[in-house]
Amino acid sequence: MTAPSMTVVSFVRHAHSPYIPDAERSRGLSRRGRRDAARVTAHLADVADIVATSPYERARATVTGVSDAADVPLVVDEDLRERELAGRHVEDFDAAVEELWADPTASHPGGESHAEAQARGVAAVDRLVEAYPGRHVVVGTHGTLMALVFNAYDPRYGYEFWTGLSMPDVYEATFVGDALASLVRTWVPPDERAAVLDHGPTTERGGADDFEG
Numbered sequence: 001m002t003a004p005s006m007t008v009v010s011f012v013r014h015a016h017s018p019y020i021p022d023a024e025r026s027r028g029l030s031r032r033g034r035r036d037a038a039r040v041t042a043h044l045a046d047v048a049d050i051v052a053t054s055p056y057e058r059a060r061a062t063v064t065g066v067s068d069a070a071d072v073p074l075v076v077d078e079d080l081r082e083r084e085l086a087g088r089h090v091e092d093f094d095a096a097v098e099e100l101w102a103d104p105t106a107s108h109p110g111g112e113s114h115a116e117a118q119a120r121g122v123a124a125v126d127r128l129v130e131a132y133p134g135r136h137v138v139v140g141t142h143g144t145l146m147a148l149v150f151n152a153y154d155p156r157y158g159y160e161f162w163t164g165l166s167m168p169d170v171y172e173a174t175f176v177g178d179a180l181a182s183l184v185r186t187w188v189p190p191d192e193r194a195a196v197l198d199h200g201p202t203t204e205r206g207g208a209d210d211f212e213g
Contacts, residue, residue, distance in 0.1 A: 004177030005133035009125065010044055010186070013143045013169040017058035021089040024082065028057045036168050036190075041065035043170060043187065044138050048072050052128055053140035054080040062168055063140030079124035082142035083117035086110050097144075101159035118148040125149055129175050146171070153180045 015033035029037060044066045051067040052075045053060045060076070067074035083100075087110015090096045100106055104114040121141075128137050143165050150157035150171070170187035173180055 004179075006181075007129050007133055007175045008047075008136045009128065009173045009175065010047070010136065010138045011146050011149070011171045011173065012040060012044070012059075012063055012138060012140050013146050013165055013167060014054075014056075014059040014062040014140065015040065015168040024084075025056050029061050033058070033062070033167075037062045037065055039190075040168055040170065040187075041069050045069035047136045048138045049135035050075065050128075050132050051138045051140065052077050052080065052124075054078075054082065054142060054145075056081055056142070059140040059142060063138055066138050077124050077127075079120040080139060080141045080145065083114065083144045083148065084110070084112045098159065101162070114144075114148055117145055118152050121145045121149040122152045126178065129178055143167070143169075150183060153183070 014029075015036040016030045017027050017033055018030050020027045040062055044063075048066050048070040050072055051063050051070075053063050055076050055078055059080070059082075060074075064074060066072075085093075085096060085100075086108035090108065096108055100108075100114050104118070107113040107116070125139070128139070143162060146169075147157055147162040147165070150161070150173075166187065166189045168187065169189075170185070172184050172186045174182045
């Protein structure tokens with residue numbers, strides 16, 4: 001009997017991007033974001049066999065360097081895009097997001113529910129695991145979608161986990177066959193790295209950076 005293959009997926013939450021209303025697909029990285037994207041490249045270029053990304057510019061720009069440095073294909077998957085909060089700018093962003101985490105089937109006008117976004121995100125990951133067994137796949141995506149995908153495997157990954165994500169952030173998931181076997185954070189932001197060197201380990205974990213995706 002053949003043992004199931006082990007596939008590794010590194011989920012990359014994109015680097016810092018200045019918020020621009022109604023520019024979800026096109027807004028790119030800030031100067032800080034570009035600097036951190038170079039760090040993401042150094043972190044993952046030696047292990048990547050394939051890079052898949054959200055079509056949104058900030059996610060794509062964060063992982064394009066990995067694809068280039070590793071000389072591996074860059075695949076754009078629409079289903080890796082961020083959960084659409086609403087059809088237009090939302091004034092009370094925090095309250096709108098909390099409402100969706102509290103009720104996965106709720107949605108705001110013109111937006112997606114968490115249940116809908118989670119289903120397409122998990123389907124995208126399933127396709128990658130099936131298409132690239134035994135390989136290391138790097139996925140460029142967004143904070144909420146990444147948290148929702150993890151939540152599908154383990155409900156402990158919820159609102160509090162999302163608020164603790166840094167920008168960028170990297171989590172490595174190991175699949176045995178199509179089953180998730182482990183999930184670990186592999187990214188240490190520069191400020192946390194400095195804290196560890198100066199004072200020993202720290203439990204502080206970044207933040208939502210004023211906006212989610």
